[in-house]
Amino acid sequence: MLRWAPYPFVRVTLSFIAGILLYIFSGRDLPYTLEVFAFFVAAYLVAVILSWRLKSAIVTAAAGILALLCFAAGGAWFTNLNTESHQPNHLSKLPSAATYYTGVVDDYVMQKPGYQSTVLSVEQLLVDGEWKSASGKVQLSIPHDSDKEYEVGYGDRLLIKGAPQPVTPALNPNQFDYRAYLANKQVYHRHYLQSHQYLKVGSAPPNPILYFSIHLRRKLDSLLKEHIAERREYGISSALILGVKDELDNEILKVYNNTGTTHVLAVSGLHVALIYGVLMLALVHVNRTRKQRIAVAVALISFLWLYAFVTGLSPSVLRAVVMFSLVTVARAISRQSNIYNTLAVAAFFLLLYNPYYLLDVGFQLSFLAVLGIVYLQPLLYKTLEFDNRLLDKVWVLFTVSVAAQLITFPLGLLYFHQFPVYFWLANLVVVPVSTGVLYTGMAALAFSWVPFLSFLLFQLHFWTIWFMNEFTIRVHQLPQALIQGIDISAGQAWMLYALMLCFILFLVLRRLPYLVLATGIVAILAVQEIREGMQQQQQRALTIYSLRGTSALSLVRGQDAIVLADKGLELDERNYTFNMQPHLWHKGIEQPAFATFSAANLPSGISHALLPDSNSLYVWQGQKLLVISRPLKVQPKAALSIDYVLLTNSARVNPEDLLPFSFKHLILDASNKPWYLQRMRQQLTTTGIPFYDVTEKGAFVVEVE
Template sequence: MLRWAPYPFIRITLSLIAGILLYLILGEDLRYSAEVFAFFVAAFIIAAVYSLKVKAGVATNTAGIVGLLCFMALGFWATHLNTAKNNPQHLLHLSGQPAYYVGVVDDYVLQKPGYQSTVLQVQQVQVNGQWQPAAGNVQLSIPHDSEKVYELNYGDMLLVKGAPQEVAPPGNPNQFDYRQYLANKGIYHRHYLQAFQAQKVAASPPNPLLAASMHLRRNLDQLLRERVEARREYAISSALILGVKDELDNSIRSAYASTGTMHVLAVSGLHVGLIYLVLVWLFSFMAPTVRQRVLQAALILSFLWTYAFLTGLSPSVLRAVVMFSFVTVGTAIKRQTNIYNTIAIAAAVLLLLNPYNLKEVGFQLSFLAVLGIVYLQPKLYQLLEVNNWLLDKVWMYFTVAVAAQVATLPLGLYYFHQFPVYFWFANLVVVPAAMFALYTGITALALSWVPVLSGLLFALHAGIVWLMNWFNGLVQNLPYALLNGIDITALQTWLLYGLFITLILFMALKKLRYFAMATVIVAVLAAQEVWETVQQKEQELFTIYNVRGATGVALVQGQQATVLADSLLLLNESDYTFNIQPHLWHIGVEQPQFASLGGGAAMAATFTMLPDSNSLLVWQGQRMLLLSHPPQLLSKQPLTLDYLLLRNNVRLKPQDLQSYAPGKVVLDASNSPWYRQRLHQQLDTLGIAYYDVADSGALVVRLR
């Protein structure tokens, strides 16, 4: 039987999470969150006083349940308070479009070739000629062509001309929802500026401590840039030590993601944990007396928070430092606290500060990885007794990697749709290498004023980073290194975790009912998979995707597909990966064929190039004419079509449309905004039905 008494903070944190989830599901429809919280607090006080008087088990249990409901209501209320759009002065509630607005740079400045990106906290807007207070965050992108590395700084106050636009929803099915991602950070608007639209008028950092931290991190990053000359090694070094990822290119990210070592590049729990272990070892001689334990804890905490300061007080580092701070304090006061309670306290504090942490992928993966390591790693480690010191360390690192991977596996499949097969092998080398790279890098920065010694340390650090990159490239190129195209639903993710938990309970408690529950979950997962496969094998559909500046059409029959693409899409793999691939994976297509528009027959489709350089596609009884050049084959008898696809700002007279009898005119995202707006007016005048992919998202037509 499970005993909950030793885990009070787990119960509290789970109640808090339940309240947050309730708000995220029903929040906009439920009001009076503060009043509900006050009601439950009053009810708890009454129940607690009554239970103390009667000293009955039922009364005590009732008080406990009401107490948990208090934390649930607290989670609901905290989420309401942290939802930016609930502010009456928010940009979403303005009576008109602002002509100007004033705000303060309130985030890190991301440096990219040709532009800088940051977040502006709006303070005032000018609407209808009148200035008024306003609130809200806007993600700004500003052109940047000067030789100066940074032109914007945290705390800069900007006067911006123009109106920010609400973040658009995903333009394609199953595409990453960037709008929701920004909304979780309290950002609902974006603004792409020309250089003349923004002017710095003052400097007023909202948080002086954060401003100092960012300034220090920027200086340390510049020092790394100067001392680690190879661009690739510098990019890894800056990400590993400071959390600056501006220089990480797609090839680096792909290599580390394919080997299951991407966590090394995200300054978070791993890095803080490595620093914590060294600090505990360095100050281990101070443990015997109470005074020494307190001094030891104070030193460890000061170093941990100093490191957080060096990394710009980024959320991922703060999350880890808070967790290890609780561990340090618990150790210092010799409290017999359960490690699970410590983890729960850290989670509760972070969620109260920002309930939307719960929706952060990093937050979820961090706590699941820690729980996996704490619970599973000791049990895996005990399966094999190794007498050799070196092999024992290898076995320990192996069990740590496996425990963390198992705990995060369902969530990793859900978010990233891939599984790195050799994660266990890669982590055996990369994690220890990252540990030494972190230690040597921090020491080199600390001793940068000592020329010879710091030069040796920077050289050693760069060599270790080079070795990490070389090894990751080696593992990435091994056969079957990465299984991708794995698509599971949120329900299947929950079922997988249910399966893991029931199997763990069965092995821990030796109760057959948990094995029976696991069997039922496996049966449900298998039935879902069979049903999904049957549905996919019978499907027939085509999709015209929303790819800015390009044309992409997928013809899907069963679990096979052909993607017809123009030259821009064929040359830009990232456009395909971001816009099209998630949808194909979702419908069971792992690897489609590619064909250039006008490249001939493909997958039972007849693709006819017409003399005027346009093309006619006939597939599964559907006739689609793709116009990218002025039509010259006009006849008095209208050509019957199911779809007329207009692309690349094709020059077209309104009367030309009378030569066709399309079921629907489709404008794809290769057309410019001004062109689409003009066509809208012409098509409305002619009474012709049309579909604008750039405005309405990808057009998906299911034939079966």
Template sequence: MFRWAPYPIVRITLSFMAGILLYLVLGKQFGYSLGLLAFFFGAFCLAFVLARKYKTAFSRDLSGILGLLTWFALGLAVAEQHTVRHQPSHLTHLPEAPAYYVGVVDDYILQKPGYQSTVLAVQQVQINGQWQLTTGKIQLSVPHDSEQDFELSYGDVLLVKGAPQEVAGPLNPNQFDYRAYLANKNIYHRHYLQSFQFQKIASEPPNLVLYHSIRLRRYLDALLRARINERREYGISSALILGVKDDLDNSIRQAYADTGTMHVLAVSGLHVGLIFGVLMFALKYFRQRVGQRWLGAILVMVVLWLYAFITGLSPSVLRAVLMFSLVTVGFALQRRTIIYNTVALAALVLLYINPYNLLEVGFQLSFLAVLGIVYLQPRLYKLLELRNRVLDFVWEYFTIALAAQLATFPLGLFYFHQFPVYFWLANIIVVPLATLVLYSGMIALVLNAVPGLGGLLFQVHFWMIWSMNEFNLWIQRWPEALINGIDISLFQTYLLYALMLAVILFLALKRLRYFAMVVAAVAILVVQEVWEGIRQKEQQTLAVYSVRGATGIGLVQGQQAVLLADSALSQNPGNYTFNVQPHLWQLGVHLPEFISLGNAARMLAPVQILPDSNQLLVWQGQRWLILSHAPQLQPKAGFAVDYLLLRQNVRLKPQELQTYTFKKLILDGSSAPWYRQRLHQQLDTLGISYYDVADSGAFVLTIE
């Protein structure tokens, strides 16, 4: 039977997490969390006193349950207090849009092609000539059009002209919800600025430690850039050592993602663990006396926190450093540390600091990977005993990669919709190489000023990175290296974890009821998949996607699809991947047939080119007239279409539309904002019903 007694921190952390989750489920408007916390804390204190007095099993159990409920209520209260949108002074409660606002740069500066992005913490806004104190954060983008490396710095106080806009939700089905992503960071507004719209008026860093950390990271990044001439290898070096991924080559980034080794480029627990392993090896000389153990522990923690400092104190590194610091303290106390309590304590501290960490993909994956390695890896490793040291080393790394992959497998499918088939082989080679790259790069930075030696070390560092890159590119080219297009729901993700847990419990405890749970979970998953397959084979859907500056029309029948696209969409893979592909994957379509709107007639598509170069789409009983050019044909009497689609700023007088018979007018994303705004006013005046995908999202028509 499983015993909870050795895991008090695990119980507390799970209760705290449950409180956070309940607050999020309730829609972030509970309002009674502090009262609930006070009630449970008072009840716990009373029960604790009674338990000490009467010492009965019931009184002890009651005080324990009330203690966990107190932590549950604390999670609820902390989540509510960290939701800044409820504050009366928040940006969302302003009576009207401000003319100006003042704020301080409160995050890292991210390099993007042609612009830089950061977060501005608002301090004041000007409305009707009056300044007033305001709170809130804005995702700020500024053009990068000067010779300096950074247009802004952490701590810059900016005067900005204009009003920020609320972050828009996803405009296409199943698209990544950037609004929810920013809301989890308490950011609800964004502002794209021109050079003349902002001015730096002061420098007041909110956190001096973070300010100097970012300055040091910028200095080290510039040093790497100067020493490593090839952009591809420099990008990997900066990402792996410092966590700066702004200059990562897209093809290399994709190669690491496709081989399941992207985690080596995100400075996180792996990197801290590599440093910690070397330090613990050296720490064996500090095991004799209490003073020596504490001296060794302090040295280890100083080095770990120094590494966190040079990497910009990123959340992923802080998670790992905190956890390994707790392990180091346990070593100094010579107490048998239960790693599950250590991991739980690290999670508890980080969630108390920011409960919205619970929704961060990195937070979820990192802790699941650690738990997988801690529990599964030793059991997998014992399945095979090898006397050869080299083979044993390879087997150990294989079991580590497998344990981490198994623990994060369902969540990885849910978030990334893909599975790297050769992750086990790639990690066996890439992780040791990344270890050498990390060590060589850090030593090269330390000894950079030594004549001759610094250059030699950077050359060794460069060729290690080159080898790692080429290996990943080679694996990426293997047949069936990546299975993508996997679309599972959140409920199916939970089911997969329930299945894994039931399998583990059955193998560990050998109880039939856990095997029954395995069978039940598998049955539910199979029934869901069969039902979804039947539903997808019978579906007929037409979708006009919202793609900025482009046209995309999806015709889905069963699990096959045709995508009518202009060159702006078909020649931009990123546009398709971000806006269209998630919806097609959700419908069970993996490889749609691309058809250019200009060549549709020659390719026997369901589109006819009219004499005036416009097009008529006839599909599944639906008739769409697509106007890309000024219409020169007068419709015959009785001619009617279901929908009229206007694209590419087509020149026409809105009155001309009254000669057509149609249900609704559709405006797609290929037309400019000024054109659509002007047309909105004219259509409203004429009383013509219309739907603008750029404002309202994709137009999806399900045909029964």
């Protein structure tokens, strides 16, 4: 039987989380949150007074329930307070667009190819010739076209010409919703700036401590860049030690993703635990008396928080630092700490600081991984015993990796749609080697002022990273190293967790009903998969996607698909990966057949006619699609019936040229230039030709009968 008494903070944190989720799922517009919170607090106080006077177990139990309801209502109220869009002077509530606005850079500046990205906290706007105070955050994209390492920095006050635009939603089905991602960070607007659109007018860092940490991190990052010549190894070093991922090579990042070892590149609880362990080892001899324990605790906590500031205060690092700080305090005052309560307290204070951390994928995976390691790893470890000390250490690493992977498995499928088959093998080597990378890197930075010693340490650091990279690449190259295209819903993810919980309860408590319940969940999941497979066998769909600067469409029949695209899609793999692939996976398409619009030989099932003016007519499943990429020089003698016309690559076409054609829809895709789209929208509206612009309305999807 589950005993709740030893876990008071677990109950409190779960109640607080329930309130946050209630607020978010209500559409972030739950009314009277403060009043509800005040009501439950008052009811709790009344119940406590009655409990004291009546000495009734029922009243005492009611007081406990009301206390938890207070935390749930408090979670909703705090989430409401932290939702910036509710402010009366927020950007989203402006009656008209601003011509200028000012604000302070309130985040790190990230390097991107050709530009830099950061977040600006808005202070004032010029609207209708009058400056008005305002609130809200804007994600800025600033061209990096000068010799300066950073165009702007944290704390810079900027004067910007123009008005920020609301973040556009996902324009393709099943695409990652970047608007929702930014909204969870309280960012609802974006602005792509030109070099002449902004001016630095001062400096006012909102957080002096963060300002110091950024400058310290930049200085340390410059030391790494100076001593590590290879870009691949430098990118890994900077990401692993400092949490700076600006120079992380995309190919090597993909390798780590596909082998289940990305966690070593994200500064997280693993790194904090390693640093904590080294510090405890170094201070073990001065940790005996009460005064010594307090001095050691102060030193440990100070160093851990310094490391957290240097590495960017990410939720995973904050969770670990808060947790180890609580453990350190408990040890200093000779109090026994419960790891579940400690973890719950860390989560509570982080969510109290920012309730929207709950929606952060890193936050979720971090806490779940620790739970898996704390609870599941000992159970797995006890299944085998080794007399050999080395084999025992290997078994510990293996069970830690399996426990963390097992408990994060449903979330991994939900968010990333893949499963790394050899995660256990990769982590057996990468985790201990990354420990060496962290220690040698920090030692090299600490002794960078000692000429010969620093050279040796940086060399050792470099070759350790090189070995880790090469090993990970070899694992990635093993046959069937990655299973991709797994598409599950949020409901199915919850069912997988319920299934996991039932199995654990059955194994621990030896109660048959839990096994029966697990069997029922498996049956429901199986029926869902069979039903989905049958539906996918019957599907036929034409989809024209909204991609960056290129044309692409998919023709889906059953669980097969043909992708027709410009050659530009071949040169930009990320365009396909982020914009098209999730939709095809959702349709049950593991690997479509690819072809370019200009290909002479197309996959079976689609017919192609090249017109004399070099435009193309495609016929698929009885649907006729005219793709116009060049000026129309051929006119039909009689009205030509076509289902769809796709206008691409800013083709010089007058709307009058399209009148001889009879079609259901004219589609403008994202391969057209912005000025061209604006002009064509005006001309088509004037001519009376209905059209569909995928850059505004999202992908054009037709389910074929």
